[in-house]
Amino acid sequence: MSESAPRRPQSRPLSRRARWAVPGGVAVALAAAVGVPALASADGSDLPDVTPEQLLTRVAEAEPLPVQGTVVYTARLGLPELPVSEMTGADPLNLLGGSSTLRLWSDGADRSRVSLLGATSEYSVVRDGAEAWTYSSTDDAVTHLSLNPADQARYDALAGRLEVAPEADLPTPEQAAAQVLARAEQDSDVSVDAPTVVAGRDAYQLVVSPADDGTLVSRVVVAVDAETSAPLRVQVWGQDDGDAPSLEVGFTDVQFTDPGDAVLAFSAPAGATTEEVVVPLPEVDEAALDAARAQHEAGADPTGMLPPGVAVSGSGWSTVVEVAGLDVAGLVGGEPAALGSVPGAERVLGSDAAQDLIGEFVPRDADGQPGRPSLDGAALYDQLTTAVPEGRLLSTTLLTVLVTDDGRVLAGSVPADVLRAAA
The missing domain is CATH 2.50.20.10 (Lipoprotein localisation LolA/LolB/LppX)
Incomplete structure (x- = not known):
């Protein structure tokens, strides 16, 4: 054919x-x-x-x-x-x-x-x-x-x-x-x-x-x-x-x-340790949910539905997303409190249940006390990124990410110079 x-x-x-x-x-x-x-x-x-x-x-x-x-x-x-x-x-x-x-x-x-x-x-x-x-x-x-x-x-x-x-x-x-x-x-x-x-x-x-x-x-x-x-x-x-x-x-x-x-039903293997984690379901405005779905299916501009701190520039495959106010160092270091800097996090991080959920993913030592991650996130971050005047740059064949020194993250399937110019 x-x-x-x-x-x-x-x-x-x-x-x-x-x-x-x-x-x-x-x-x-x-x-x-x-x-x-x-x-x-x-x-x-x-x-x-x-x-x-x-x-x-x-x-x-x-x-x-x-x-x-x-x-x-x-x-x-x-x-x-x-x-x-x-x-x-x-x-x-x-x-x-x-x-x-x-x-x-x-x-x-x-x-x-x-x-x-x-x-x-x-x-x-x-x-x-x-x-x-x-x-x-x-x-x-x-x-x-x-x-x-x-x-x-x-x-x-x-x-x-x-x-x-x-x-x-x-x-x-x-x-x-x-x-x-x-x-x-x-x-x-x-x-x-x-x-x-x-x-x-x-x-x-x-x-x-x-x-x-x-x-x-x-x-x-x-x-x-x-x-x-x-x-x-x-x-x-x-x-x-x-x-x-x-x-x-x-x-x-x-x-x-x-x-x-027999395959789809989960059964914990004998001897395995099990942690029970209750995930808080965000409050949902049903009318807003239906409106957002209708706008998405109609191909509407999603910019108005973005949480504060998130901006979008460009269009289509050249779209660039910018997120401001991130605690990048804390996120890279695996600090649970840093999750609160992610835009929209307040929707699910404000309850006691949500804080308990975060605690479940904090690495623990042999005595059950908070410990350090087995993988050094900071070392991985330094290995995969390079220093540029604006901050740190991650370049791949399909995606580029720029982390600025003032806590912004820009990402898109665009060349590095596009993100650096936008910063």
Whole structure:
């Protein structure tokens, strides 16, 4: 099938498949990768031709399906080697460098399990609605995150209108594709490339290219399963990439079958320690929530919905976000009190329950007293950033972050000189 000419898609609301919270693993994946396994064969197939609009519509209208399979996540972002002595264990930190293998199970609704596999250990996130568990075999420790009964009742009443996801989410092709599809609604040219085979399944390739040349992103290629319209692989290419994308997450094997309760139900391993953490649900103005959702689906300017201290400049793929008043040193050093400097934090950090929640994540020593993090955040920060007249600069092939000396953070998929000029 020949490549379709780039077209601007018509705006359409995304299905439940495409409504998601950006996973923390993707947001912090800032390292160069080595030893990348092949995720797909180069052979195409005799699939019927589709237009970009038809393929976008299929993905947007597809109902979520149960799924289980193996996912490989890889980053090639051009950062220096991380100052970590051992990266062989299963820890979300591993997503900062190299290739990582994950196992994924989902019922297609609100129950899922994702396990990050290491050479001799694993780290798992299990979700059941607003309830979640994390398990680290390295520490033999379970963290159970839940709502109190009153908040659970409010959450149930807002079902379908409020998105709540575990903080320790891990990247999947579905989540990455949803973010791309949201970007495809504006400021992008969309085309269909030659079909391919991913995890043994015929797939179309949807290519989303920024319409402006001021961004570091060259294009994003989403492999879409020809039978189910489920995303099988996402590749994000930078302007300077050669033969390989800067970021890649895709299935190496996949089955669209329900894994069953035996897999999705969480049971703490024998002998594991368990911490119970009650997460406070922010107060929600239902009318404002519905209005914000309507504005989002209509493609309205989100600037008016931003919390104080957050400003947005530019548009589309060249958008720059600026956050003022941050206690950067405290955040880097892992100080819980520094979380209060994050814009919007007052919505959830004002209660006793919220302060107790923060305390749960303060590292403890052998006697249960507050201790120091096992990873020196300040050393990691210094290693990954460089000094510039404005402060400290983090540069990758897809994202640039500038931390100014006066406590502002500017970030965007733009060259460093754009952020420095904006500062």
